[in-house]
Amino acid sequence: MSEPRAALPEKGNDWDALRERMQSLGEGDADWRNARTAVYVFNAGEDVLRVAKEAYALYQSENGLGGLAFPSLARMESEVIDIGLGLLHGPEGSCGNLTSGGTESILMAVKTCRDQAAAAGKSVLGAKVVVPASAHLAFDKACHYLGLEIVRVPVAEDRRADPAAMAAAVDDNTLMLVGSAPCFPYGLIDPIESLSDLAQERELWLHVDACVGGYFAPFARMNGVPVPAFDFELPGVSSISADLHKYGYAAKGASTIFHRSEAQRAFQLFASDAWPGGRMQTPTAAGTRPGGAIASAWAVLHYLGIEGYREKARVVCETRARMMKAIDALPDLRTYGEPMLGLFLFGSETLDSFQIYARMLSRGWFSGIVTEPRAIHQMLSPAHADVADDYLEDLEAAVAEVRKGDGPGAPVTPRYS
Ligand SMILES: Cc1ncc(COP(=O)(O)O)c(C=O)c1O
Incomplete structure (x- = not known):
């Protein structure tokens, strides 16, 4: 049964209560604040966020x-x-x-x-x-x-x-x-x-x-x-x-x-x-x-200036190179192409990349996908530098699960909608 249609409240609500409700609505969202999304959000750190806001x-x-x-x-x-x-x-x-x-x-x-x-x-x-x-x-x-x-x-x-x-x-x-x-x-x-x-x-x-x-x-x-x-x-x-x-x-x-x-x-x-x-x-x-x-x-x-953007670019490029190298060293995984900026993809030719995607998603890592080749898509932000090791650790565990056939059953069908 579909949910009842939302209605405009008869009387206005208190903002503090509304804020709390909105925050709780966001609890199921991808955790971009902790850099667990590699698509949709570009997290350059708290100070930049504050200036933008x-x-x-x-x-x-x-x-x-x-x-x-x-x-x-x-x-x-x-x-x-x-x-x-x-x-x-x-x-x-x-x-x-x-x-x-x-x-x-x-x-x-x-x-x-x-x-x-x-x-x-x-x-x-x-x-x-x-x-x-x-x-x-x-x-x-x-x-x-x-x-x-x-x-x-x-x-x-x-x-x-x-x-x-x-x-x-x-x-x-x-x-x-x-x-x-x-x-x-x-x-x-x-x-x-x-x-x-x-x-x-x-x-x-x-x-x-x-x-x-x-x-x-x-x-x-x-x-x-x-x-x-x-x-x-x-x-x-x-x-x-x-x-x-x-x-x-x-x-x-x-x-x-x-x-x-x-x-x-x-x-x-x-x-x-x-x-x-x-x-x-x-x-x-x-x-x-x-x-x-x-x-x-x-x-x-104006806040970042050339110096600030160069530093962000350096961090992103370095994190991308580090992640690609680590992924290429893992059994069953490979990266594709030689990107120069903040975006890369990886997958497997022996396991189903989307099964790996599903297991990473169940661990809270949200990213894009590519269908040709079937691959996982990472668009990195500066904030990913701090979580790259955690990501790689979870990736190794996710790949091991797929190898054994453990973990969540049907893969999600990744999409942008
Ligand atoms: C290369 C490229 N062009 C265009 C777009 C569309 O941009 P927007 O989503 O801001 O409309 C994107 C979005 O990711 C993109 O990656």
């Missing part, structure tokens, strides 16, 4: 829609964009906006590309966006919303985008190419330089999805990690998405979409006065834009 609270009622009313938010947004462009080799004239997350940034990139093509007289209904099979599903969603066709091209043997196969998939009806830095499933940076050449050769828009790497890869590179060119440094790159609420460590609801030029970004903007409410102009899909998310992003960027 207090900055959010300071501006939580202000509305980023109203630049005239809140020049503070307009200023913060503009400074965040300048900072992002500074990290991603934004050339003179490059620009961008804050959005609610990676999905909205990607939606804006695809929409802008489509509308620019339409303005140039191209037929865009059912036109194609060619992506590697590892690209985020947000591109499928964007194509679905925008009347475009997504073409997913198998990745190369090394699980990175295959520029030759993508070139073969391009036809006269193709508008956009996509590469990721890194892609979500494998944590690998696609060969963006080759994609940039291809984009220039075929006069296509290249979007680089740096939702995960945009605020991580530049600092890893400063630390000596051999991160290949992936941003506006490459002349074929038209737009970049980079999430502040991932490795920027800002509160949720903050990403950036960057464009090579204002002329290009013009096709992202919406403006109309076709109603009696006066002229409205919005840069992104949102109407109201949460002031808290803008303020939180601004504050965390």
